[in-house]
Amino acid sequence: MATSQPNLYSFSSTATLAEQLRPYILRSQNAALARHDTFRIAVSGGSLPTVLARALLTPGNGTPEDTPQFSKWHIFFADERAVALDHEDSNYRLLQEELLHKIPAELGAPVVYPIDAEAVKKDDTQQLADLYQEDVMRVFAAKDSVKLPVFDLILLGCGPDGHTCSLFPGHDLLREKDAWVAAETNSPKPPPKRITLTLPVVTSAIQIAFVATGAGKKDIMKAIFDSEEGRSLPSALVNQGGGDRVSWFTDHPAVDGVSFPSRGNL
Template identity: 75%
Template structure:
């Protein structure tokens, strides 16, 4: 893997991981709020919302630096399934169930940018992707004035095949250079219709945090970090495109046998 290198953190259990992940997310928040008035982040699905909730809903030390400023958060989805918002496959529902609905009222709520529910049943999800791109443009400026939206933080997961967002190995969407949001009509993982942020949008983020836990991830992480044949996997392409902007948060089981250097704390 050519430098600059991503950072690979490994912890003995998910509780320790969540504590360190909290510090990472809040550091990104505080840096963002020093730059501008909002914290703009994108979140994927899978196990990530559960770990994010565990990290953010635990009691901190009470200092401003260790406090989520939820009313200043703009949360987008790194990818979303073309299903109703209350559907079990919805990343919005997952994030809402795990985190948003559990935030104490006195802490306030983030602004959630979800897909247009009026177009989830369209035969072609392209309109859904176009509308979500317009939603990004309302926050980040139009495509005529900026090349790419600049997220303060991108929070991602890695599938057992190395996919991230809804960018799958060998798929033509990995070559998309112009669109911010792309449509997927035949995902190899159900449900088949989805939208996803494109690779240039992901790698342009100021910070990219991956969460990967459990022994079921060790084979794919070894490919991503150690094997030449893993360089074309979507998660590897994020590592290559964003370098040291990428931080991986794993438990020891997920990186068993991985030779890439690990860190034990931020």
């Protein structure tokens, strides 16, 4: 467990948040390309793809450092719903609509790893998780040669109950230590069947970022950052495991009343 503290950033608007998220992501990209010439990233659904599009598709200053090199991106899903890829609940569909279909051709096309569409039809969530784990293994090395995959960046949301990915409060999956990708068949939030990266995989990433906006998040943010009772919430467990590798990008309403110190710039 990390001994350092996460970084909490608060901005006046979602637009300003997106402006600040862009250099954070691109620094992570550039560091990854220097290490292994690919940028291995996992993303969640919800409002995150919209913020990502705003951050990454806005024209930059034209320098290589400020340019998304999408052709070298490998995009995985931090969690996914066990639905068809064109279903309205699909995180893949959401990312396609909000970001992937809008990337200019000159920036290249990322390699994207959706869930297995045929396995979805079989209604076997465990098989779906196993197949997705195999996809991760093909990119990161065989499971018997590395203990955990190390993503360059994982981008997360935080639910009003403190869940992240499809890791929910008080759930047995929070104690999963061996699997990289786990099946959830009874999610408290619909749809009930999902797959998710496990907590050890999330907290092993080189950089971890949450995006949380709106006044509806202020109570759970206060629980996560200020209360002893909130320490067992999934998002708080990511904070504890990742320490200063974790950065939260929020707007002012989301952290209204939160005592944990926040900053307005990176």
